Amino acid sequence: MTESSVQPALWPAPSARGAVEATVTVPGSKSVTNRGLILASLAAEPGWLRRPLRSRDSLLMADALRAMGVGIEETVSSSSAAAGRDGFTGEAWRVIPAGLYGPATVDVGNAGTVMRFLPPVAALADGPVHFDGDPRSYERPLGAVIEALRVLGARIDDEGRGALPLTVQGGGALDGGSVEIDASSSSQFVSALLLSGARFNQGVEVRHVGSSLPSMPHIRMTVDMLRAVGAQVDEPETGGEPNVWRVSPSALLGRDLTVEPDLSNAQPFLAAALVTGGRVTIPDWPEHTTQPGDALREIFTAMGGSCEWAVTNEGSSLTLTGSGRIHGIDVDLSEVGELTPGIAAVAALADSPSTLRGVAHLRLHETDRLAALTKEINELGGDVTETADGLHIRPRPLHGGVFHTYDDHRMATAGSIIGLVVGGVEIENVGTTAKTLPDFPQMWTDMLAGASPGPGAGAGA
Ligand SMILES: O=C(O)C1=C[C@@H](OP(=O)(O)O)[C@@H](O)[C@H](O)C1
Numbered sequence: 001m002t003e004s005s006v007q008p009a010l011w012p013a014p015s016a017r018g019a020v021e022a023t024v025t026v027p028g029s030k031s032v033t034n035r036g037l038i039l040a041s042l043a044a045e046p047g048w049l050r051r052p053l054r055s056r057d058s059l060l061m062a063d064a065l066r067a068m069g070v071g072i073e074e075t076v077s078s079s080s081a082a083a084g085r086d087g088f089t090g091e092a093w094r095v096i097p098a099g100l101y102g103p104a105t106v107d108v109g110n111a112g113t114v115m116r117f118l119p120p121v122a123a124l125a126d127g128p129v130h131f132d133g134d135p136r137s138y139e140r141p142l143g144a145v146i147e148a149l150r151v152l153g154a155r156i157d158d159e160g161r162g163a164l165p166l167t168v169q170g171g172g173a174l175d176g177g178s179v180e181i182d183a184s185s186s187s188q189f190v191s192a193l194l195l196s197g198a199r200f201n202q203g204v205e206v207r208h209v210g211s212s213l214p215s216m217p218h219i220r221m222t223v224d225m226l227r228a229v230g231a232q233v234d235e236p237e238t239g240g241e242p243n244v245w246r247v248s249p250s251a252l253l254g255r256d257l258t259v260e261p262d263l264s265n266a267q268p269f270l271a272a273a274l275v276t277g278g279r280v281t282i283p284d285w286p287e288h289t290t291q292p293g294d295a296l297r298e299i300f301t302a303m304g305g306s307c308e309w310a311v312t313n314e315g316s317s318l319t320l321t322g323s324g325r326i327h328g329i330d331v332d333l334s335e336v337g338e339l340t341p342g343i344a345a346v347a348a349l350a351d352s353p354s355t356l357r358g359v360a361h362l363r364l365h366e367t368d369r370l371a372a373l374t375k376e377i378n379e380l381g382g383d384v385t386e387t388a389d390g391l392h393i394r395p396r397p398l399h400g401g402v403f404h405t406y407d408d409h410r411m412a413t414a415g416s417i418i419g420l421v422v423g424g425v426e427i428e429n430v431g432t433t434a435k436t437l438p439d440f441p442q443m444w445t446d447m448l449a450g451a452s453p454g455p456g457a458g459a460g461a
């Protein structure tokens with residue numbers, strides 16, 4: 001936990017004095033950092049992770065891999081040996097793979113990536129690896145991963161819970177092979193089996209048999225990152241059978257990976273430009289990416305902003321300019337579910353109703369996000385109803401009050417967006433943003449320092 005994440009129990013969400021004008025450098029992607037750590041740990045040679053995210057979820061991942069024997073050295077380079085071929089400076093983690101072993105203990109916190117991606121890694125360790133986590137982690141779906149690993153040859157003691165806590169009795173190797181899995185409650189089930197699959201004796205074939213599959217960009221991210229470390233992957237989007245992914249058994253290369261900024265964590269800052277009629281630039285926005293946050297260009301444009309991606313001498317960046325108007329949206333968010341809280345916050349301030357669809361699985365995220373958003377926005381005077389798979393949001397003039405966050409980082413940032421243009425909003429436990437963005441309160445305050453009287457705040461002001 002960094003100093004800036006020690007916050008009062010109720011954090012007065014700062015109001016924007018006018019149009020927000022800022023450039024905000026966003027730390028590395030959680031999803032890329034945690035995949036990068038796993039792939040580097042399973043490689044046949046050391047590798048680098050540059051500009052990794054340093055947050056609760058990624059530090060839990062690093063600690064867990066260390067507990068199983070991996071060397072992860074955290075360096076900050078100016079011009080030292082840690083600098084890359086391109087003269088990279090900044091934070092870089094050197095990952096030194098080793099024979100994985102137990103006994104080891106893994107604290108998953110409430111990180112989906114840690115609780116789903118690491119049991120397959122632990123099955124490769126020589127010895128028992130015990131997994132435990134926050135109370136909420138016991139409720140998040142994991143049974144399908146446990147069952148799939150058993151089919152692939154793993155021994156797992158979960159006392160019939162199909163959930164945490166559990167112990168993987170690692171045997172030093174795993175047969176692997178073909179397995180069916182219903183991943184309709186989380187794409188992370190598929191990613192989990194693929195990420196370690198190249199190291200299974202027979203590789204892995206994962207066949208999704210459920211009715212729907214959320215968060216496809218995150219599965220694409222898994223496939224792309226596997227290919228980048230030399231794995232051979234067959235998958236539906238490049239001509240493979242629908243709903244089937246295959247990773248062939250192979251050694252993995254140690255790579256030098258620079259982590260992209262977390263585009264989902266860029267969301268509240270872009271939203272600040274949208275709801276205040278301002279302009280926010282995010283440096284290093286990639287031209288092509290598998291991160292779901294890239295969909296914000298389209299979604300926030302439909303909601304009234306305009307987005308410009310540009311390349312300058314300093315690199316690429318994305319600038320969102322608000323028009324002073326915020327429109328409602330009818331959108332299927334199944335591919336980009338983690339953007340829902342921030343979109344709901346903007347929608348509550350819009351000039352027309354919104355329907356957010358395709359995100360029933362959010363009920364099993366950090367908290368029940370559909371219930372939490374409904375309750376908290378309504379307690380500020382809003383009119384939100386839950387549907388079977390999403391939310392209807394009818395904007396109303398909002399007022400101040402406590403915005404509860406339920407240990408959910410994206411609830412805290414969603415409440416902060418509303419607080420920009422609605423006076424008297426207090427965020428309960430804003431420190432929960434440490435899950436993926438520990439410096440959020442300071443970054444938010446810094447962003448607002450540059451706010452100037454401009455076209456004005458949104459409809460909820
Ligand atoms: O693989 C990943 O890195 C993630 C996949 C998604 O999970 P679900 O498919 O469970 O929504 C996403 O919501 C989560 O924040 C990160």
Ligand SMILES: C=C(OP(=O)(O)O)C(=O)O
Pocket residue numbers: 110111112113338365366410436
């Ligand atoms: C759903 C999320 O996280 P997790 O990786 O814990 O599933 C999220 O970050 O929005």
